[in-house]
Amino acid sequence: MPTDFQRVAIVGAGAIGGWLGVLLSHTGCIVSALARGETLAALQHDGLQLHENGRLIGAPVEASSSAVALGVQDLVIVAVKAPALAEVARSIAPLIGRHTVVLTAMNGVPWWFFNGFGGERAGTRLQSIDPTGAIDRAIPARNVIGGVVHASCSVDAPGIIRHHFGNGLIIGEPSGEATERVAALAALLQRAGLNASVSPQIQKDVWYKLWGNMTVNPVSALTGATTDRILGDELVRGFISSVMLEAKAIGAKIG
Numbered sequence: 001m002p003t004d005f006q007r008v009a010i011v012g013a014g015a016i017g018g019w020l021g022v023l024l025s026h027t028g029c030i031v032s033a034l035a036r037g038e039t040l041a042a043l044q045h046d047g048l049q050l051h052e053n054g055r056l057i058g059a060p061v062e063a064s065s066s067a068v069a070l071g072v073q074d075l076v077i078v079a080v081k082a083p084a085l086a087e088v089a090r091s092i093a094p095l096i097g098r099h100t101v102v103l104t105a106m107n108g109v110p111w112w113f114f115n116g117f118g119g120e121r122a123g124t125r126l127q128s129i130d131p132t133g134a135i136d137r138a139i140p141a142r143n144v145i146g147g148v149v150h151a152s153c154s155v156d157a158p159g160i161i162r163h164h165f166g167n168g169l170i171i172g173e174p175s176g177e178a179t180e181r182v183a184a185l186a187a188l189l190q191r192a193g194l195n196a197s198v199s200p201q202i203q204k205d206v207w208y209k210l211w212g213n214m215t216v217n218p219v220s221a222l223t224g225a226t227t228d229r230i231l232g233d234e235l236v237r238g239f240i241s242s243v244m245l246e247a248k249a250i251g252a253k254i255g
Helices: 017-024 035-047 081-093 132-137 178-190 202-213 214-224 227-232 234-254
Strands: 007-011 030-034 046-054 055-059 063-066 075-080 096-105 145-155 160-172 195-198
Touching: 007 081, 007 132, 017 046, 017 055, 017 075, 017 096, 017 132, 017 145, 017 160, 030 234, 035 063, 055 160, 075 081, 081 096, 081 132, 096 178, 145 178, 145 202, 160 178, 160 202, 178 195, 202 214, 202 234, 214 234, 227 234
Parallel strands: 007 030, 007 075, 030 063, 046 160, 075 096, 096 145, 160 195
Antiparallel strands: 046 055, 145 160
């Protein structure tokens, strides 16, 4: 399988997708983006722009609302919010050839979670995420490499990204295999300046990040409180701990 990632498409050129797009552009990759609306217009006019370490870094991007126009890619990075994935799946197929690697850089349990994992649950389709199997048909399991991002980025304006802190990216084959393509992808990400590592069980890393996201994040979103205030309140901390223990039990149940 080819491991030369020359053509890279970003699907979801927001905070994380835009950040990765700029970094990969500076390794020599030809970066494109599947976008629409204000983001599409901004990318076509100015490309991607990244505020990082007190400097503004630009990157040219071929942006289009049509996956057909962009064509088959070597690497597709899917960095959309989970609720948008079903709609994205309807339009993404022309980007994906037989040997295209699809890296998912999203929070939450992905549709491919039980591919190559889960014992008797191996291959189970998650009804809550992909009820009709449309996502799995559009993005075949054989193309997927899982990713977990440990970085904080935000969008100042369409196409203008700000990196705050962190540059960790854990990747892994859903099967846990140490393949040539996952090693090559890790090497590319490291050349881009990321602290990229390969996990022998990417599902565990996905779950570990979700363990924090499912507890502190909703409380912060509902109350506007920052982490120090949330964890400094005995009652709230106790509530979060109970949720984490429940999630721990679920995690243990699925292995």
